[in-house]
Amino acid sequence: MNPVQAAALVLPVLIVTDVAAIWLYRKDFSKRNVVILLPAMFAGIIIATIIVPFTPEPVLLAFTGLIGLWTVARRWFGKPKEGIQEAEVVPGLFWGAVAGVTTFITHSGAPPTQAFLIPQNLPRLIFAGTMAITFALANFAKIPSYYALGLFEGLDWTLAAGLAAVGIAGTFVGRWMVKRMSDRVFMRVIEVLLLLLSMILLTKAASGFV
Numbered sequence: 001m002n003p004v005q006a007a008a009l010v011l012p013v014l015i016v017t018d019v020a021a022i023w024l025y026r027k028d029f030s031k032r033n034v035v036i037l038l039p040a041m042f043a044g045i046i047i048a049t050i051i052v053p054f055t056p057e058p059v060l061l062a063f064t065g066l067i068g069l070w071t072v073a074r075r076w077f078g079k080p081k082e083g084i085q086e087a088e089v090v091p092g093l094f095w096g097a098v099a100g101v102t103t104f105i106t107h108s109g110a111p112p113t114q115a116f117l118i119p120q121n122l123p124r125l126i127f128a129g130t131m132a133i134t135f136a137l138a139n140f141a142k143i144p145s146y147y148a149l150g151l152f153e154g155l156d157w158t159l160a161a162g163l164a165a166v167g168i169a170g171t172f173v174g175r176w177m178v179k180r181m182s183d184r185v186f187m188r189v190i191e192v193l194l195l196l197l198s199m200i201l202l203t204k205a206a207s208g209f210v
Contacts, residue, residue, distance in 0.1 A: 008151035010107055011142060012160045017167035018136035024175045025129030030122060033130045034137075036092035037099070037113065041138045044100015049145040052105055058208030061201045064102045068111035068198030072191050075118060085120045092116055104142055108201060109135065114194055124186035128178050 048055075074080075095116035103109025113134065117127060146152060178186060 005151070007105065007107055008146055009155060009160055010163075011139060011146060012155075012157075013163040013167050014107065014135075014139045015143075016164040017171050018132070018139055020168050020171045021132035022136050024171065025125070025132045027129075028125040029129035029133045030087065030126050033087045033092065033117065033120075033122075034134050036087055036089055037096040037116070037134050038137055040093040040096025041100035041103070041109070041134070042141055044097040044102075045104045045138065045141055045145060046100075047097070048101045048104035049149070051101075052149065055105065056208070057106065058205040060102060060105055061108070061208065062205035064106070064108045064111050065198040065201030065205060067098070067115055068194050068201065071111060071115040071118060072195045072198070075191055080119060081121070083121060084123075087116075087120060100138065103135065103138060104145070108197070109138070111194060111198060111201075114190065118187070118190070124178055124181060124183045127186075127190070128174075 095112045099109035099112040102112060110131070113131065117130060122130065181189070
């Protein structure tokens, strides 16, 4: 499937699961991080709306994948600070804008956002809730741009509905798992998943350059 068409198919699925995520994490998120990230993500979405017809997808996938690898390497081989760190505005605006661009085109905004959130050593529920709330609002913000670009035309709504049903189940299972992990185990799982996602993005990028 064309990557842009795939992104249009996935967006309604994400929005449905986002509603469940907002309810599940309505009390567990960092307001400061959301306030910093969201305006920058909205700006990134506007930028992406303009550049999407001219941006080669492999370049964006490679860029996003490298961000993820850098984040994991810094976490595993660097010297992370101890304790919860306060969210800084300037880095948050930068990573939020990058996440806005990447999430609009390929729904791969996690690596830039996690590059900002992981070093803060947030408690697991706060980390998960901040990701959930931030991307939920960002996904809603994509709707006008996707509509204006005609990306919803000819969408397979039956497939989208089936994916949404599975996605909702996954959201509840994810919340159940997060509550039962320790902060240390949760963060290691996040780091491993980020590494795997980054490798997948780089592999897709490499195949696109061939």
